[in-house]
Amino acid sequence: MNRFYAIGLLAFTALVATTQAASSINLCEGAADNIFVADITNCSNYYICINGEPIAQQCRDKYYFDASSQSCLPSNGGCLVCDPNKLTSVALSRTCNKYALCFAGTPLLQQCADNLQFNPNLGACDLPKNVDCVSNYCSIYDSPESIVYVASASSCSKYFVCMNGQPQNQTCVGGLYFNPSCNCCDLPAKVNCTITNTGRTRSLQTAAMIAPRMVDITCPSEGVHQIAHPNPNQYYMCVNGKGALMTCAASLVYDKEVGACRRPADILKKH
Structure with a gap:
């Protein structure tokens, strides 16, 4: 018997968890007003975020939504195409904590748990200080009279300024920290910054090590489900009868009750 099949059969009998339905994921949660987010199921459709809620929009005939430029273009170069x-x-793009899992040619909307962010270099959810994404706060309609400043998740002295819809990297000098209260560089004693490591941590994992792969396990014939793996850093995902082995980023473990990779400390908070 295939060893993955045996492991999967054991896990399947006791630890199957249905994943959160894509329709229950709020694309605009945590995004600023007037951020445009792609519809991963239709290249001509997108959503505009208003008061934290997505409002469906559609590009005109033969135009396609491009998330990088936040506009509709005649080319479909920015369209998500899942290789079967x-x-x-x-x-x-523009969400920081959401991503599309291309599974056997089908895009599945996924969301990182807690305040984790999707790390495109790993293809998985990761600690915010390793990603430092703030593009969900930068609208192309930001007013010059109301400049948007965003603190960094990786360094107390680093911050971003939204300009033309894109975050611009800035750094305080002379040992000063960025203070969100005044949007200025200030004395460390006046700033409530708890980032202990002022740089990004180096993960021992690589994209190749963390990349999902198809495996032979027993899966429900219909729907999207997750199954706990004997290794707490991994889990199985089943989509319409097909299974894949997924790996969490370093220092994260799979929480079968939530159906996502999380910090061990966050899992313990609920107990």
Whole structure:
């Protein structure tokens, strides 16, 4: 018997968890007003975020939504196309914590748990300080009279300024920290910054090590489900009868109750 099949059969009998339905994921949660987010199921459709809620929009005939430029273009170069022969994860632009899992040619909307962010270099959810994504706060309609400043998740002295819809990297000098209260560089004693490591941590994992792969396990014939793996850093995902082995980023473990990779400390909070 295939060893993955045996492991999967054991896990399947006791630890199957149905994943959160894509329709229950709020694309605009955590995004600023007037951020445009792609519809991963239709290249001509997109959503505009208003008061944290997505409002459906559609490009005119023969135009396609392009997330990078936040506009409709005559070219479909920015369209998500899932290769039926590959299993990949693609960041959902302007959200920081959502991504599309291309599973056997089908895009599945996924969301990172807690305040984790999707790391496109790993293709998985990761600690915010390793990603430092703030594009979900930068609208192309930001007013020059109301400049948007965003603190960094990786360094107390680093921050971003939204300009033309894109975050611009800035750094305080002379040992000063960025203070969100005044949007200025200030004395460390006046700033409530708890980032202990002022740089990004180096993960021992690579994209190749963390990449999902198809495996032979027993899966429900219909729907999207997740199954716990004997290794707490991994789990199985089943989509309409097909199974894949997924790996969490370093320092994260799979929480079968939530159906997502999480910090061990966050899992313990609920107990």
